[in-house]
Amino acid sequence: QLQLQESGPGLVKPSETLSLNCSVSGGSISSSTYYWAWIRQPPGKGLEWIGSIDYSGSTYYNPSLKSRVTISVDTSKKKFSLKLSSVTATDTAVYYCARQGMDVWGQGTTVTVSS
Amino acid sequence: DIVMTQSPLSLPVTLGQPASISCRSSQSLVHSDGNTYLNWFQLRPGQSPRRLIYKVSNRDSGVPDRFSGSGSGTDFTLKISRVEAEDVGVYYCMQGTNWHPLTFGGGTKVEIK
Numbered sequence: 001q002l003q004l005q006e007s008g009p010g011l012v013k014p015s016e017t018l019s020l021n022c023s024v025s026g027g028s029i030s031s032s033t034y035y036w037a038w039i040r041q042p043p044g045k046g047l048e049w050i051g052s053i054d055y056s057g058s059t060y061y062n063p064s065l066k067s068r069v070t071i072s073v074d075t076s077k078k079k080f081s082l083k084l085s086s087v088t089a090t091d092t093a094v095y096y097c098a099r100q101g102m103d104v105w106g107q108g109t110t111v112t113v114s115s
Numbered sequence: 116d117i118v119m120t121q122s123p124l125s126l127p128v129t130l131g132q133p134a135s136i137s138c139r140s141s142q143s144l145v146h147s148d149g150n151t152y153l154n155w156f157q158l159r160p161g162q163s164p165r166r167l168i169y170k171v172s173n174r175d176s177g178v179p180d181r182f183s184g185s186g187s188g189t190d191f192t193l194k195i196s197r198v199e200a201e202d203v204g205v206y207y208c209m210q211g212t213n214w215h216p217l218t219f220g221g222g223t224k225v226e227i228k
Contacts, residue, residue: 037217039164047156047164047207049217062216063116096163102154102209103175105163 002027004097004106012091012113018084022097022106023077030055030075035100038071038082040093041108048093052100053080087113117142117213121206121220127228134195136223138208143188145212152211155184155193158222159204167206168193195225203227 008020022036029036035058038050051061053071061069065084073080084091092113098105118141128134144151155168166175168184171191181196195202208220 046222047158047209047219049219052214052217060214060216064216098164100211101166101169102156102164102211103166103169105165108163 002099002104004099004104006095006097006106006109008095008109008111010110010112012087012111013115014088014113015086018082018087018091018111018113020082020095020097020109020111021079022081023079025078029073029078029080035060036073036080037098037100037102039096039098039102041096042090042093050082050084050095089113116216117144117210117218119208119210119218119220121208121223123223124221125224125226127226128195128198129228130200131197134198134202134225136193136206136208136225138186138191138193138220140189140191140210142213144191144210145188150212151187153184153186153191154209154211155182156207156209157202157204158207164207198225198227200227 003025005023012018035052035054037052051071053059053073068085070083094108096108120139122137151171153171156164158164167178172184183194205222205224207222
């Protein structure tokens with residue numbers, strides 16, 4: 001059964017870069033069928049798609065975040081990663097990774113941006 | 116961007132009674148491949164989102180049959196035939212037809228009266 005697990009620092013300072021990994025187990029990350037996505041939910045707000053990547057590294061980003069986002073994939077380590085630069089308090093959120101069809105999600109990780 | 120508008124914002128429901136959530140998109144969600152990529156998710160407190168319905172009306176494995184999705188074009192509905200206590204949470208629609216960007220509705224909070 002496919003499982004996803006987010007990992008990374010829970011606290012990031014303003015202006016720094018948020019870095020998260022998503023480990024994929026119980027299935028292949030290299031399938032050409034799927035993209036892999038990052039989604040976030042700020043406190044008290046709704047879900048926001050950040051971007052997606054496939055096994056070859058082809059990416060789609062939310063235009064509202066595109067200038068600050070980099071998503072990468074490492075198929076040998078069965079993981080994909082998110083980097084969000086120049087963070088502010090508005091980037092405080094629960095960050096989820098998911099398979100693009102959004103049928104499988106990680107448990108989510110809370111990232112707080114604060115000095 | 117395709118804007119997804121959900122209503123109501125909050126939905127108090129009596130146990131055993133039906134509930135209905137509306138989701139409207141600012142553009143047609145019919146993809147060039149003929150499919151309509153409209154999903155529904157349930158988000159319970161402290162849990163990850165769970166997909167309930169994909170491509171308008173297809174129920175995911177393990178989802179109770181009291182949940183159903185319908186609609187076409189720009190107008191979609193999630194119905195719960197008889198609300199149970201475990202159905203409390205926030206429900207979101209999401210369009211996957213246009214990836215520039217993928218967009219979610221604002222959410223509908225279902226609570227028990």
